[in-house]
Amino acid sequence: xxxxxxxxxxxxxxxxxxxxxxxxxxxxxxxxxxxxxxxxxxxxxxxxxxxxxxxxxxxxxxxxxxxxxxxxxxxxxxxxxxxxxxxxxxxxxxxxxxxxxxxxxxxxxxxxxxxxxxxxxxxxxxxxxxxxxxxxxxxxxxxxxxxxxxxxxxxxxxxxxxxxxxxxxxxxxxxxxxxxxxxxxxxxxxxxxxxxxxxxxxxxxxxxxxxxxxxxxxxxxxxxxxxxxxxxxxxxxxxxxxxxxxxxxxxxxxxxxxxxxxxxxxxxxxxxxxxxxxxxxxxxxxxxxxxxxxxxxxxxxxxxxxxxxxxxxxxxxxxxxxxxxxxxxxxxxxxxxxxxx
Amino acid sequence: xxxxxxxxxxxxxxxxxxxxxxxxxxxxxxxxxxxxxxxxxxxxxxxxxxxxxxxxxxxxxxxxxxxxxxxxxxxxxxxxxxxxxxxxxxxxxxxxxxxxxxxxxxxxxxxxxxxxxxxxxxxxxxxxxxxxxxxxxxxxxxxxxxxxxxxxxxxxxxxxxxxxxxxxxxxxxxxxxxxxxxxxxxxxxxxxxxxxxxxxxxxxxxxxxxxxxxxxxxxxxxxxxxxxxxxxxxxxxxxxxxxxxxxxxxxxxxxxxxxxxxxxxxxxxxxxxxxxxxxxxxxxxxxxxxxxxxxxxxxxxxxxxxxxxxxxxxxxxxxxxxxxxxxxx
Numbered sequence: 288x289x290x291x292x293x294x295x296x297x298x299x300x301x302x303x304x305x306x307x308x309x310x311x312x313x314x315x316x317x318x319x320x321x322x323x324x325x326x327x328x329x330x331x332x333x334x335x336x337x338x339x340x341x342x343x344x345x346x347x348x349x350x351x352x353x354x355x356x357x358x359x360x361x362x363x364x365x366x367x368x369x370x371x372x373x374x375x376x377x378x379x380x381x382x383x384x385x386x387x388x389x390x391x392x393x394x395x396x397x398x399x400x401x402x403x404x405x406x407x408x409x410x411x412x413x414x415x416x417x418x419x420x421x422x423x424x425x426x427x428x429x430x431x432x433x434x435x436x437x438x439x440x441x442x443x444x445x446x447x448x449x450x451x452x453x454x455x456x457x458x459x460x461x462x463x464x465x466x467x468x469x470x471x472x473x474x475x476x477x478x479x480x481x482x483x484x485x486x487x488x489x490x491x492x493x494x495x496x497x498x499x500x501x502x503x504x505x506x507x508x509x510x511x512x513x514x515x516x517x518x519x520x521x522x523x524x525x526x527x528x529x530x531x532x533x534x535x536x537x538x539x540x541x542x543x544x545x546x547x548x549x550x551x552x553x554x555x556x557x558x559x560x561x562x563x564x565x566x567x568x569x570x571x572x573x574x575x576x577x578x579x580x581x582x583x584x585x586x587x588x589x590x591x592x593x594x595x596x597x598x599x600x601x602x603x604x605x606x607x608x609x610x611x612x613x614x615x616x617x618x619x620x621x622x623x624x625x626x627x628x
Numbered sequence: 629x630x631x632x633x634x635x636x637x638x639x640x641x642x643x644x645x646x647x648x649x650x651x652x653x654x655x656x657x658x659x660x661x662x663x664x665x666x667x668x669x670x671x672x673x674x675x676x677x678x679x680x681x682x683x684x685x686x687x688x689x690x691x692x693x694x695x696x697x698x699x700x701x702x703x704x705x706x707x708x709x710x711x712x713x714x715x716x717x718x719x720x721x722x723x724x725x726x727x728x729x730x731x732x733x734x735x736x737x738x739x740x741x742x743x744x745x746x747x748x749x750x751x752x753x754x755x756x757x758x759x760x761x762x763x764x765x766x767x768x769x770x771x772x773x774x775x776x777x778x779x780x781x782x783x784x785x786x787x788x789x790x791x792x793x794x795x796x797x798x799x800x801x802x803x804x805x806x807x808x809x810x811x812x813x814x815x816x817x818x819x820x821x822x823x824x825x826x827x828x829x830x831x832x833x834x835x836x837x838x839x840x841x842x843x844x845x846x847x848x849x850x851x852x853x854x855x856x857x858x859x860x861x862x863x864x865x866x867x868x869x870x871x872x873x874x875x876x877x878x879x880x881x882x883x884x885x886x887x888x889x890x891x892x893x894x895x896x897x898x899x900x901x902x903x904x905x906x907x908x909x910x911x912x913x914x915x916x917x918x919x920x921x922x923x924x925x926x927x928x929x930x931x932x933x934x935x936x937x938x939x940x941x942x943x944x945x946x947x948x949x950x951x952x953x954x955x956x957x
Contacts (some may be wrong), residue, residue, distance in 0.1 A: 368764075429948045430762065432705075436889065437944035444937030451934075458801045557768055570762045602779045609772030616761045616769075624760070 288491075315579040318566055318620060321611075322586040343475060349588040350481030351540060355555055356584045357488050357531035357577055363563050365525040366505040366572030367424060367431040371558055372533045374442035374553030375416050379409040379537030381446050384455035384547020391459060398459045402466075405557035406538055413534025414527045416442065421526035425519045440557070446549035455547035466479040467542030477539050484532065501525050506573025524593035554605070561612045562587055567619075608619060646945070654950070655898065655914045659921050662715025666925030673928050678808070686913075686920035687813035688868055688875075692887055693894035693912035694820055695864035698857050701824075702837045703904030704756065706764040706858065708771040709865045709891055712748050713884030714778035716741045716869035721787035730859055731793035741866040748774060749862030753855030771888070779881050787879030798874035809871050813913075816867065820909045833857055837904025893940060894919045897947040919943075 323566040329336045336342075362369040370498050388407035394401055416438065423434045492498040500521045503511040512518050542545050566583035568575030590611070594604050634671040650657065667674040692709060699706050723740035727733035748770065755766045777864055801808040824830035832853045843850055898915025900907030922943065928934050 308750075403676055423945060423949075429945075431903060433892075433896060433944060436892070437941040440889065440941035440944070441938045444939075444941065446935045448932060448934035448938070476734065485820055497937050557772060560765065560768065564765055570765065574664075600780065602784070603774040603776050603781065606776030609769040610775070612769040613755060613761065613766060616765060617759050620760050 292551060299508070313578075315567055317625075318579055318582045318586060321565065321615065322582050322589070325586055325589045329589060330594070333593065333596045338595065341592070341596070345588055345592045347475045347543065348591065350475070350477040350587050351536060351543070352558060352562060352588055353581055353584040354484050354532050354539070355536045356559045356566075356580050357418045357484060357537075358529035359563045360531075360560035360566070360568050360575050360577060361488070361501065361525050362431070362529045362582045363517045363560075363568045363570065364572060365501045366508065367522065367524055367526065368435060368570075369424050369526070369533075369559075370419070370432065370435040370527055370556045371420065371438040371442060372485040372529070373414065373555030374446070375413050375530060375533035375553035376417075376540060376555055378442045378536040379413050380541045380544075380551060381450055381455060381549050382412050383409045383538050383541045384458050385449075387459050387462065388455060388457040390455070398461050402459055402462050405423040409534045409538050410531050413532075413537070415530070415532035416533075417527035417530025418523065421523040424526070425522045438584045443549075444491070450549045452549055454544075457544075458541060458545055458547070462542050463545050466539065467545065467623045479541070480535070480539065481536060484522075484535070485577055485581050493575055495526060497521070502573055512530040534610060554608075557608065557612075561608060564612065565615045567625065579590040631670040640904070647936050655918060659914075659918050662918070662921050662925060664928060666921075668927075670928045673925055675677075678928070680918075683810055684807050686917045687807075687809045688872060689890060689894055689920055690813050690916035691816055691864055691868040691871070692891035693898065694909045695861045695868070695897045696769050696891040697900050697907060697909055697912040698699050698820075698833070698861045699763070699866070700837075700892075701833045701904060701907065702857055703902075704854070704857065705767055706752065706865075707764065707888055708748060708752065708774050709767075709861070710886065710888035710945045711771050711774040711778055712745060712862055712865045713869040713887055714881055715748075715774050715781075715801045716866045717873045717883045718778055718782045718787055718879040718881050719744050719789055720866075720870060721873060723793055724783060725787060725789050729789050731791045734791050734794055735802045736957055737791075737794075738870065741870055742863065745857055745862040745866035745869075748861035750855065752862070755860035756858065757854035765793055774858060778884075781955035782879065782880070782881060784881055786881070788877075790873070790879070794874045798871060799877075803905060809875075812867070812871065814863065817909055817913055826828055826906055829853060829856060835870060837906075838942060839905070864891045880883065883888050890919065890940075893944050896944060896951075899951050901951070916948055 319453070354377060358372055359369055383405045385403055386408050390401035390404055391398070400503055420438055423429050425430045427473075432607040443628075466476055471479055473622065500511070500516045501524075502517050502527075503514070504518050504521045508518050540551060544551070563575065563580055564583075565586065566575070566580035568580060576586075587608070589605065591604060594607065599607075650669050665879040672678060692713070696706055696709060718739035720741040725732040727736040735888065752763075752767055752770055755770075756758050756763045798808050798812075803811065832843065832850075833846045835846060835848060836850055836853060840850065869883065870923065873879055876883070889930060894915040895907070895912045896902065896915070897918055898911035898913070900915070919940075922939070923936060926939065933938075
């Protein structure tokens with residue numbers, strides 16, 4: 288009632304109020320609120336959350352969700368979609384372990400060389416998958432959803448066919464000790480890698496032509512092309528970077544698990560899409576910022592950890608993930624609608 | 629034969645060339661070619677018993693593909709279809725067991741299936757059409773919520789002790805020596821075909837898919853139409869779930885795992901367009917038949933299950949490329 292009278296008397300008020308709401312939405316008000324609430328609630332309910340070892344654990348899981356979520360963000364801001372992200376992680380985990388197993392036979396005692404070789408080959412495989420995805424999406428203008436869904440089926444099939452679902456052991460010990468469990472300045476190496484990728488994404492989005500091109504292609508392909516942006520090449524780069532980041536995730540996960548596993552990454556497509564969407568990435572493309580996606584990934588890692596701490600059945604964790612995804616979007620839609628009216 | 633009869637007059641009236649005729653009939657032709665190729669390697673593929681088997685298998689997938697088609701037509705999606713099947717299978721089985729497990733309890737199972745699927749479809753529809761959330765993300769989130777229930781309500785175990793009549797009638801029964809699931813799929817096809825062609829609701833689905841804004845301008849109340857589409861999709865998924873439950877003879881929490889992908893694949897291979905407004909239940913049925921013929925053949929020539937998964941992915945991409953060419957004409 289009072290707000291109604293205010294709008295009637297002061298003509299400026301509605302636009303002023305709307306702009307504040309705009310700013311709240313634009314600057315990640317939803318995801319920041321979610322994150323703060325989740326952290327405070329978890330710390331109150333379960334003080335073990337603040338335990339140093341637990342926080343280190345949260346950070347590792349956060350980093351391993353952050354990197355593929357940034358991959359998802361890159362593709363989504365370019366107007367695409369990548370359901371194959373989890374399958375790439377599984378396939379490159381297998382590749383990493385297989386290369387190490389074979390390589391350590393040929394080059395005994397040269398663990399660093401073998402580890403680097405496995406990284407390069409895994410990244411190459413990831414980039415190749417991205418290239419094929421982008422090639423199909425851009426050349427034939429096919430639906431990215433269907434292309435990456437089919438790619439997921441193909442990659443899972445390949446990974447499972449070659450391993451028959453059995454983990455590949457024989458991963459170099461120094462790899463597990465220094466990468467998966469390693470720390471630098473008392474923070475996990477995995478976290479440092481994640482933060483480096485995040486920083487690179489932020490710089491790319493804000494200060495490079497590539498970043499601007501990805502936004503342009505994502506918001507309107509035709510006007511991007513008319514203003515001189517090579518849409519095909521931009522899509523190619525976005526999908527390849529996404530493939531690279533997914534492969535990096537596969538490499539890092541292998542170092543954490545100590546084996547190459549074809550069965551990991553099953554829920555990663557959902558989780559990365561959830562992180563991207565909660566972080567404000569538009570499903571229609573053209574909108575999305577790396578730092579907000581990072582906050583969303585942190586939020587998801589915190590609630591996953593909280594549920595583990597209070598011993599919620601892992602089966603109900605998918606329930607919470609699904610509900611959070613829908614609620615976050617519903618809030619955003621309702622706020623947007625309020626703004627429009 | 630009937631295929632020919634249907635396409636011939638069309639060909640004359642619009643002056644289609646032979647090439648275009650072949651194009652229009654490419655999926656039936658592809659089905660025959662695949663059958664013959666597998667038949668060369670493994671003669672059992674071309675036996676009458678196997679044809680019956682293929683038709684039976686395809687009838688389940690066709691129901692799910694038709695369900696998916698209802699929402700694909702509106703530019704929508706239902707990624708929760710597979711887990712809806714799982715949940716309905718478990719919940720309906722639990723209802724039947726709780727009501728004594730006699731043949732009369734089948735009705736309670738059907739009732740539970742309708743209630744649960746209706747609720748899921750309604751929730752999807754309201755979130756998508758009412759609030760305006762992207763269908764992909766809505767149904768992805770819904771899929772995970774449904775999965776949580778499906779894998780926990782029975783403790784994660786199969787539900788046994790189902791009424792004898794369920795399997796005897798709805799899986800093994802074959803009136804006029806045609807298996808019951810084929811009858812039911814055919815009936816569903818007929819009803820949906822008529823709904824899409826001859827009702828206001830059916831035509832509204834096409835208009836909304838082809839151009840949502842024009843649909844609003846044309847005075848179509850898009851929200852109830854879309855909600856009904858998602859409810860219909862979920863109810864068809866429940867129908868398929870009951871038939872699959874009758875076949876396995878128990879309520880299975882893992883029943884629907886791959887069905888979402890397979891249903892979308894079948895519809896898309898059949899020519900239902902993801903951009904909405906094109907295709908129909910006929911396309912879904914043909915697509916389901918093609919996918920079934922392919923997997924049946926690969927099973928009979930003993931191709932590794934994981935390689936089959938690779939083939940499915942490749943087939944989806946190839947059919948997307950082939951169907952795309954037609955759009956350009």
